[in-house]
Amino acid sequence: MTPYPAAVPYGRLLDPAHRPDPYPLFAELAREPVRRIDEHVWAVGGHAEISRLLRDPRLSAQEPAVPGPDTPPGSDGNPFRGPFLRQDPPHHDTLRAQTMHQFVPRILGLRPKIEDIVTELVDGLDGELDVVSALAYPLPVAVICELLGVPRSEEPVFHDFAARLTRALDPQESFTAEELADVAKTREDWRAYLTPMIVQRLTEPGDDLISGLLTDGDPAERMTMVELATTLGLLLIAGHETTVNLIANGTLALLRNPDVLARLRADPDLAPAVVEEVLRFDPPVQLTSRLTTADVRIGDTTVPAGDRVLLLLAAGNRDPRRFEDPDRFWPERPDNRHLAFGSGVHYCLGAALARIEGQAALTAIATRLAAPRLLADPPPYRPNTILRGPAELRVAVGASAWAGSTPARPHS
Numbered sequence: 390m391t392p393y394p395a396a397v398p399y400g401r402l403l404d405p406a407h408r409p410d411p412y413p414l415f416a417e418l419a420r421e422p423v424r425r426i427d428e429h430v431w432a433v434g435g436h437a438e439i440s441r442l443l444r445d446p447r448l449s450a451q452e453p454a455v456p457g458p459d460t461p462p463g464s465d466g467n468p469f470r471g472p473f474l475r476q477d478p479p480h481h482d483t484l485r486a487q488t489m490h491q492f493v494p495r496i497l498g499l500r501p502k503i504e505d506i507v508t509e510l511v512d513g514l515d516g517e518l519d520v521v522s523a524l525a526y527p528l529p530v531a532v533i534c535e536l537l538g539v540p541r542s543e544e545p546v547f548h549d550f551a552a553r554l555t556r557a558l559d560p561q562e563s564f565t566a567e568e569l570a571d572v573a574k575t576r577e578d579w580r581a582y583l584t585p586m587i588v589q590r591l592t593e594p595g596d597d598l599i600s601g602l603l604t605d606g607d608p609a610e611r612m613t614m615v616e617l618a619t620t621l622g623l624l625l626i627a628g629h630e631t632t633v634n635l636i637a638n639g640t641l642a643l644l645r646n647p648d649v650l651a652r653l654r655a656d657p658d659l660a661p662a663v664v665e666e667v668l669r670f671d672p673p674v675q676l677t678s679r680l681t682t683a684d685v686r687i688g689d690t691t692v693p694a695g696d697r698v699l700l701l702l703a704a705g706n707r708d709p710r711r712f713e714d715p716d717r718f719w720p721e722r723p724d725n726r727h728l729a730f731g732s733g734v735h736y737c738l739g740a741a742l743a744r745i746e747g748q749a750a751l752t753a754i755a756t757r758l759a760a761p762r763l764l765a766d767p768p769p770y771r772p773n774t775i776l777r778g779p780a781e782l783r784v785a786v787g788a789s790a791w792a793g794s795t796p797a798r799p800h801s
């Protein structure tokens with residue numbers, strides 16, 4: 390249960406009861422260009438409006454969170470302002486550029502490795518299984534460890550931190566006091582866990598991403614230790630739960646639409662289109678949030694400076710003014726420019742990697758699992774509002790899966 394009052398529309402958005410199917414609520418909120426959902430909180434659900442606002446510099450990604458008294462300043466000399474996802478230009482751009490410089494070359498060429506990991510995870514799966522714990526969760530953790538140059542023995546620790554850090558992304562209004570304290574403790578634990586790893590690479594740099602961030606470029610502009618730990622945490626959270634949800638939501642969509650599953654099985658070249666449609670139809674990141682730094686006009690309404698604007702990516706992806714038959718899962722749809730990776734200066738840094746992981750995982754589901762069938766529909770969901778996805782996805786696999794069962798019902 391969220392401590393937020395369910396009577397206001399914002400409370401309804403935070404209410405976990407909507408997780409299995411939030412789309413009717415999103416459609417309702419998107420009926421007007423902008424809708425006030427609490428005293429200082431507004432929701433925007435139109436594709437055109439969201440695209441425009443994500444590029445509007447009067448909307449700030451900076452959270453009002455104050456750094457702890459002991460946190461040293463950032464590498465620009467200003468007070469530390471959190472992960473660059475939650476910073477504005479110009480310092481956002483510096484930190485993002487440094488990260489991209491290390492990240493992009495390392496993901497090129499990673500596809501065969503990712504396909505090997507998927508094969509390792511999927512081969513031999515038979516009987517009843519949970520796709521989330523068997524494939525969706527372990528794949529992104531293994532990939533992040535590979536990228537950061539962290540041994541696979543550390544995967545369980547990364548896995549645990551990813552889950553704890555992810556909760557910290559949800560709107561703070563949905564937290565109990567206990568959860569707020571846990572978020573602060575998790576951040577401290579994460580820094581304490583990474584420090585020896587960073588120190589070791591300072592003395593003996595390798596060819597991994599952490600060593601690259603520590604040694605590349607002008608020493609005067611390099612990230613501070615806190616910025617580095619925060620950036621690694623950002624890559625872990627941003628790259629983990631999101632991809633878990635992409636694979637789980639994609640599997641669910643395929644099993645609810647056996648005709649698409651059969652087409653993908655017959656033609657794995659359909660995988661990129663299937664992944665784009667999953668990203669549109671059931672996006673892993675449902676919304677993002679900004680604060681207005683000036684009065685901003687949206688439609689006929691003026692949103693005053695200092696208010697919070699929720700950009701409902703999931704609603705924009707089903708905007709009937711932008712997408713024909715938006716509630717239909719249709720990989721072949723033309724001009725599928727969805728908002729799942731955001732837009733503007735914060736456009737997802739890991740989009741290419743997420744696409745490779747999603748394509749490898751969904752192709753394996755379609756081609757390597759014999760007659761997969763959903764055992765619970767809808768599946769149970771985690772409570773998270775922003776990074777929404779199934780807690781588990783129970784599936785029966787193998788020839789026996791067909792015996793005495795009705796195939797999964799088609800969904801549109």
Ligand code: HEM
Pocket residue numbers: 450473474475485623624625627628629631632635672673674677678728729730731732734735736737738739740742743
């Ligand atoms: C399906 C998977 C993914 C989805 C749906 C997704 C979605 C998003 C979205 C919507 C944003 C923008 C948020 C905003 O504007 O407030 C974002 C930013 C970001 N994503 Fe992803 N992401 C995914 C996978 C990844 C992966 C695999 C990584 C890296 C390992 C990653 C790293 C990042 C980073 C670092 C940012 C911040 C960019 C910035 O602020 O400049 N993401 N992502």
